[in-house]
Amino acid sequence: GESVGLHLPTLSVQEGDNSIINCAYSNSASDYFIWYKQESGKGPQFIIDIRSNMDKRQGQRVTVLLNKTVKHLSLQIAATQPGDSAVYFCAEHRGSTLGRLYFGRGTQLTVWP
Amino acid sequence: DADVTQTPRNRITKTGKRIMLECSQTKGHDRMYWYRQDPGLGLRLIYYSFDVKDINKGEISDGYSVSRQAQAKFSLSLESAIPNQTALYFCATGSSTDTQYFGPGTRLTVL
Numbered sequence A: 001g002e003s004v005g006l007h008l009p010t011l012s013v014q015e016g017d018n019s020i021i022n023c024a025y026s027n028s029a030s031d032y033f034i035w036y037k038q039e040s041g042k043g044p045q046f047i048i049d050i051r052s053n054m055d056k057r058q059g060q061r062v063t064v065l066l067n068k069t070v071k072h073l074s075l076q077i078a079a080t081q082p083g084d085s086a087v088y089f090c091a092e093h094r095g096s097t098l099g100r101l102y103f104g105r106g107t108q109l110t111v112w113p
Numbered sequence B: 001d002a003d004v005t006q007t008p009r010n011r012i013t014k015t016g017k018r019i020m021l022e023c024s025q026t027k028g029h030d031r032m033y034w035y036r037q038d039p040g041l042g043l044r045l046i047y048y049s050f051d052v053k054d055i056n057k058g059e060i061s062d063g064y065s066v067s068r069q070a071q072a073k074f075s076l077s078l079e080s081a082i083p084n085q086t087a088l089y090f091c092a093t094g095s096s097t098d099t100q101y102f103g104p105g106t107r108l109t110v111l
Helices: none
Strands: A010-014 A019-025 A030-038 A045-051 A056-058 A062-067 A072-077 A086-094 A101-103 A107-112 B004-007 B010-013 B019-025 B031-037 B043-051 B054-057 B065-070 B073-078 B087-094 B100-102 B106-110
Touching: A010 A019, A019 A030, A019 A086, A019 A107, A030 A062, A030 A072, A045 A056, A045 A062, A045 A072, A045 B100, A072 A086, B004 B087, B010 B019, B019 B031, B019 B087, B019 B106, B031 B073, B031 B100, B043 B065, B043 B073, B054 B065, B073 B087
Parallel strands: A010 A107, B010 B106
Antiparallel strands: A019 A072, A030 A045, A030 A086, A056 A062, A062 A072, A086 A101, A086 A107, B004 B019, B019 B073, B031 B043, B031 B087, B043 B054, B065 B073, B087 B100, B087 B106
16 A cells, blocks of 8 residues: 655664665655654654655755655755654655645664764 | 643553543644554554544544544543553644644553
8 A cells, every 4th residue: 555654764873974864655646745853752843844846955954855756755964963863754745635644654763972 | 832732741541441632732723633653653643623613534533532622722532441542642733834743742551
């Protein structure tokens, strides 16, 4: 069935390195994507979003890339810090189900000093 | 102050008991959602509401009910709790841009 998923369940990086977290989606009607960060014991926190008419969007230390040809989404975190350690989820909005988001299972990012 | 609040934050109850989880928001959003999160799984939608008179089932609505008391309030009830409803529950609000914002969660344990 159609799903939002992640290529890697865990990612470990050294402090100061760049991190790349990937997400695959399969629904061609998906028109909006969001990355969330979830720290232990907290609710998901909005990081950055991108609409399907864009390929790239940058925020503070974060960049989201969207490749619609292969239905792939990535989150790049520059100069990763210990405070970036968390689970990162991608979510997609499908044009066929207005107002709903579909979530991947998440990638656990661990940053080592 | 938090934009989306949930009460209680933690709850332990017994099988068969009725439980209500409450959510309130100050973001002024019309859309509200209840999700469930289990270890190793993504967020799964239980119910959602686009306005006070609108209630919709999500993926896993069996065993749950909701009430939208006002634009700012959306409560989730477990009429007769069972152990496999032990999970983290999140409320979220949604804007017309489809972005959703989450509350801090309620950890529910059913013994």
